[in-house]
Amino acid sequence: xxxxxFCAIFFLVAFVxxxxxxxxxxxxxxxxxxxxxxxxxxxxxxxxxTGTEDCGVHITGTIYxxxxxxKKRGFHIHEKGAKGDNCLAAGGHYNPEGKQHGSPDxxxxxxxxxxxxxxxxxxITIDIHDSQACLTGPYSVLDRSFVLHDGIDDLGRNNDxxxxxxxxxxxxxxxGPIIKAF
Ligand SMILES: [Cu+2]
Ligand SMILES: [Zn+2]
Numbered sequence: 001x002x003x004x005x006f007c008a009i010f011f012l013v014a015f016v017x018x019x020x021x022x023x024x025x026x027x028x029x030x031x032x033x034x035x036x037x038x039x040x041x042x043x044x045x046x047x048x049x050t051g052t053e054d055c056g057v058h059i060t061g062t063i064y065x066x067x068x069x070x071k072k073r074g075f076h077i078h079e080k081g082a083k084g085d086n087c088l089a090a091g092g093h094y095n096p097e098g099k100q101h102g103s104p105d106x107x108x109x110x111x112x113x114x115x116x117x118x119x120x121x122x123x124i125t126i127d128i129h130d131s132q133a134c135l136t137g138p139y140s141v142l143d144r145s146f147v148l149h150d151g152i153d154d155l156g157r158n159n160d161x162x163x164x165x166x167x168x169x170x171x172x173x174x175x176g177p178i179i180k181a182f
Contacts, residue, residue, distance in 0.1 A: 027135045027180045032146050034063055034176035037086050041065040041174040045126060045146055046181070047135060054137030056130070059114070063124040063148060063174065071119045074153030074169025075126070077112030077133060081143040081177035090145040090175050093166065096138075100164045103155035104130060111139055113167075116153050124148070141178050148174045 027049070034043040043063030050056045079091035093101060094112030102109030111132050117124050133141050151170025154163050162168040 027140070027142060027182070029180075029182040030135060030142055030178050031181045032061075032176040032178045034146055034148060034174045035083070036065075036174040041148070043124070043126075043148075043174065043176075045176070045178075047133070047141070047178060049135045050129070055132055055134035055139070057133045057135060057141075059126060059128040059130060059133070061126045063117075063126065064122055065119065065124065065174070067122045068119060072116040072152045073119060073124070073173075074149035074151060074167055075114045075117040076110075076147050076149070076153075076169070077114065077141050077178070078145045078147045078175070079112075081145050081179075083145065083175045083177065087145075087147055087172035087175035090147050090172070094141065094144050101156040101167050103157070104128075104132075107132075109156070111141070112144070113153075113155075115155060117148070142180055143177065145175050145177050147172050 030047040032045045043061055045059060045061035048058045050058050077094045079094045082089035093110040095110040099108050099110055102113055104113055104115040114128055114130060117126055149169035150173050153167035153169040155167055156163050
């Protein structure tokens, strides 16, 4: 009887642990705080899963930065959730499938290719529906980084090497790791 009770408790504990680790993997919402090294750029971004599939998210947020004329800026998810070395620590564009750099609305693109965002005055308002970024599954963007660039992403439409790898979006002016929220 004692053995039976012991076994029953053992399996119950194992079952509860398995159920908990299952829910840990689930992620429906993530956040990222973007900053620049000099402190002049800051923003908060939210990523919400939009359906039951692993991929498909709604990305919203606001970035505040020094005033400039209306300008487009490249905005991507880069591979690593690190922001050292003026955001170079974030690595290259998140590209687990070995594709070319491209526009967010084509299938041959890096998973992290979100295109351009628009600065108006001191503000960039972000409101992106993306079908390829994922919050669950093998290609999750959790623990990777958003990177805001100084220049315009050419969306891979030119014939030079840079266009097919980075979109020639220029320097990295702010970044922030994508962290699980719920
Ligand atoms: Cu980038
Ligand atoms: Zn890219």
